[in-house]
Amino acid sequence: MSDMAVERPLAFIRDKARSFAKAKASRVYLEQFRKSQKALLMIEAEKTGIKTVAQQEAYAYAHADYLSVIIGLQVAVQEEEYLALQIRAAQLKIELYRTEQANQRAERAGYGV
Numbered sequence: 001m002s003d004m005a006v007e008r009p010l011a012f013i014r015d016k017a018r019s020f021a022k023a024k025a026s027r028v029y030l031e032q033f034r035k036s037q038k039a040l041l042m043i044e045a046e047k048t049g050i051k052t053v054a055q056q057e058a059y060a061y062a063h064a065d066y067l068s069v070i071i072g073l074q075v076a077v078q079e080e081e082y083l084a085l086q087i088r089a090a091q092l093k094i095e096l097y098r099t100e101q102a103n104q105r106a107e108r109a110g111y112g113v
Contacts, residue, residue, distance in 0.1 A: 006097040009090035016083055016090075023080040030073040037069050 041060035042053075050056050060066055 006094060009093040012090045013087055016087055020080070020083040020087060023076060023083055027073065027076040027080050030069060030076050034066070034069045034073060037066050041066055 038057070038060045041063045042056040045056040045059035048059075050059055
């Protein structure tokens with residue numbers, strides 16, 4: 001692997017950093033919003049005459065608004081994980097480069113790796 005080849009994974013990490021941060025922020029936001037959405041729907045359920053907490057929770061969990069948050073969370077987690085794995089692959093390429101460089105230095109020094 002040449003010095004130029006290591007530039008590609010470094011540039012990739014730099015270029016994907018903002019996308020990864022945005023994906024992670026979306027996931028965290030949706031995780032928190034899910035709790036708020038549940039609370040709002042439980043209040044709505046109470047206003048419609050549903051008295052027990054268990055029934056209010058069932059109402060909230062089955063509501064289309066709550067389900068749409070869950071779908072959004074699924075998409076956000078998928079995007080975050082995809083970017084994280086791509087970045088990790090780039091980091092591994094850099095580590096491979098570093099290992100190859102260390103082996104070459106050892107060979108030049110006569111250690112015969």
